[in-house]
Every structure is written in structure tokens, then in C-alpha cells.
Amino acid sequence: MKRESNQLLVSSIRRFVRADRTAQLRKIVRKAHPADLAHVYGSLTPGQRRKVLGVIEDARKIGGLLAELEPTILVDIIDGLGDEELMDILTAMPPDDSADVLQWVGAERKDRLLGQMSLEEQSEAESLMGYDPESAGGLMSTDFIALGQQTTAGEALRQLQEDAGEAEVIFYLYVVNEHGQLVGVTSIRELVRRRPETTLEEIMITEVIRVGVDTDQEEVARLVARYNLLALPVVEPNNRLVGIVTVDDIIDVIRSEATEDILKMAGIADRDASPYRSPVTSFRSRLPWMLPSFVAGALGVVVVSFYQDNLVRLIPLAALIPMFMGMAGNVGTQSSTIVTRWLAVGKLEFFQIGKVVARELAIGVASGLCYALLIGAFVYLYFDARPGLVDPVRFAATTGGALVASMGLAAALGAASPLVFDRFGLDPAMATGPFVTTTIDVLAIWVYLATAAALL
Secondary structure, three states, rough: OHHHHHHHHHHHHHHHHOOOHHHHHHHHHHHHHHOOOOHOOOOOOHHHHHHHHOOOOOOOHHHHHHHHOOOOHHHHHHOOOHHHHHHHHHHOOOOOHHHHHOOOOOHHHHHHHHHHOOOHHHHHHHHHHOOOEEHHHOEEEEOOOHHHHHOOHHHHHHHHHHOOOOOOOEEEEEEEOOOOEEEEEEEEHOOOOOOOOOHHHHHOOOOOOOOOOOOOHHHHHHHHHHHHHOEEEEEEOOOOOEEEEHHHHHHHHHHHHHHHEEEEEEEOOOOOOOOOOHHHHHHHHHHHHHHHHHHHHHHHHHHHOOHHHHHHOOHHHHHHHHHHHHHHHHHHHHHHHHHHHHHHHOOHHHHHHHHHHHHHHHHHHHHHHHHHHHHHHHHHHHHHOOHHHHHHHHHHHHHHHHHHHHHHHHHHHHHHHHHHHHOOOOHHHHHOOOHHHHHHHHHHHHHHHHHHHOOO
């Protein structure tokens, strides 16, 4: 239903732009949510995008649109706006969103825009841009409500009524001491059910789940998911409260991290790979990641050449190489994908490597035994009908045993690789990409040919 709605929005915008029906275009754009406009922007031409932007009269809505756009499209839109026009939009946006947009502005223009801001806005923007974009500091919003410990429930409610419009969320009320350090948290529900003269110190929870400004966004997402939080406070090393990360930002993080992992599994390092980038940029991004496949292919040639005498003597050996590569690669990818996911959700640690590898090894061997029966039966029936090529019984037993060994080793390697990668600070998702996949292919060929050389 949502896809049909988006298609209708795209077709309507295109029709109104072609017919130059500005009034109808303005009306449909006014009703559309900024997130929906951002979603359909990729289906519009640059000219149509500019036309849509020109009929949006509310700077806050334009800001909401910019905050949702793909980076490639965002840069194109920003470049088409004048400084004054962009300044009006940035001023209407929440500080964290405006800082994110400024990250995509050229250095010289960024300095001009910051110079036009008030000292408070400039300081806030520079502070947010100073953090790693993939850290809690880079995600956080500085629009939050924090009150002193001796503030009463009645005073807190009055304060909320005055400041609620400026805060990102008001589900939680954070309590700080005289130095601005986080000492507790309470909820709106607690405030309304307490007597007005009750102080926040009496009702606050002192064990506050918090993160530092340098905490990685993946850890922030794990904490929000684990404790079912709507917002998470961010503190400096001295425990001074400087911002909050809200659940809507966490959803973006989860989506972004999932996309990054999927790209790395496919051998694409650039997390910003998108259908809106130029073919040249995408080519440059993908080309280096094909090198492992090339190297593995070269190693495969070396392995096969080492056993070329056996292949010449027993031509049927070569016919089964693709099957061994496919079966071993499949079970290895399954193991590495499962372990990578366990690591991503925080349910696995390196010290469990022995248990995990043993489990996956058992699964690989069991799977190998099942398919060894199939491949043995297939080889026996196929070559028994072609007498003189090989001894069908011996060849079936050899291929079956080699398959068990290769699938068991592939599963063990696939399980161990993400844990080892994570241990040395590398992204475990890389373990399901070309590095390990091609290694498993070469391993499968070697096990198969070495077994055949020994038994045949």
C-alpha cells in the first residue's frame, strides 16, 4: 500500500511539473510528509526536485526533507541553494540535523554560514561537528530538559510546559547537580503522580544508563534495544550531560549499520554506495574488493597445477571441482553470516570461539555426511554407466570423504573468521565477503584433490 502511495505521489508530481500546474503541485507537496518526499526524490529528475523544493514555503519542512535525503541527492540540493536561503533552512532545523547537513557543505561555504549564526548556534554546531559522525556525540541532540536535584515536581511540570516545544523528547526528565553532571532520571508519569512539593532527588532513579560522547553508534543502538529506551543520555568524561540520542536516530543507525554489513558481505567497502552515485564512483569503490577473488583464483590455479598429473590420469576429478567449491562455500558463508550477526547484536564474545567453532564444525561435518551419501550415489551411478573411466565404488567413497572434510573445515573457518576479525578491531562483516569466501573455495579444491591423490 505504501509503495502504491509513493508511486502515486511521484506520478502526480511529474504530471504537475510537466503541465506547469504550480498551484496543484504546491497543494500535494504541502500535504506530503517530508519523509515521503525524500523517499520519492530519487525517482525525480534534478529539475523536478528543484521545482518541488521551490513550492515548499515552510523552512522547517524543507529542513525535514534535507535531513532524510540520500547524501548524493542532498549535496546536489545544497549546491543549488543560495547562502541566505540555506541559512534560513538551517536555522529552522534541530541542531543535530543542521550539523549533519553542514557536514556536506564545502569548507569555505561552511565558514561563511557559521559566521552568520549567533554565537550560541555557532558554538553548538561546531561542537556537534567536532564529534565522530558514527559516535554518540555525532548522533546526539542538544535539545533536552535537565533540572536540578532540589527542583520540586510542581516546578518541574511548570518548566516542562514552558520548554517542551524546544526539547527533542520529553519522555524523560534528566536530573543534574550544580556542575551539570548527570545524577538521575525520572519520567513525566512520576512527576504527575507525586505531590507538588516532592523534590526530584526523592523520586529520581540514580542508576542511569548512559553513554560517553565517543561511544560507537552500534553500542548505542544495542543499549537502546536492550533496555527498550526512547532516549539515551550522552555525557562527557567528567559525567557532564551534553545531549541525548533519541530512538528515531537509533532506527537510522540500525538501518545504516545493516546496509554497511550487507555491502561488505558483497565485497563493497563504501557504505554510501547507492543507485544515485555515478558509475565512475561506484566502479572505483568496488574494483579493489575484486582483488581477493583474483588472488584466490590464482592460488586455485597453483593448487590445480600441483595435482595436474592426477587430473590427467583421472579426468573425472575435474568435473566435480565446481560442486566442491559450491558446497563448501555455501556452508562456510552460512557459518560466518550467523556468527557475524551474533556479534552485531552483542550475543557473542571472542572467548567463546572454541565452543562456536566446535558447534559449526559439527554442523558442517553432519551436513557433509548427508551430502556425501548423495554425491556418492550420484558418482557411483554416473560412472558405473561409463565403464573404464574410474572405479565407481572407490571414486564415490573418495569424493564423499573429501566432501565431509571440506565442508567441516569450511564451517569451522567461516565461524572463526568473524570472531578473529572482531578481536583485531576489524569489521566482522568482512569475514563473509570475498576474503573468506575465496579462501574457502581454494581450501575446498585443495582438500578434494589432496584426498583424491591419497586414495586414488
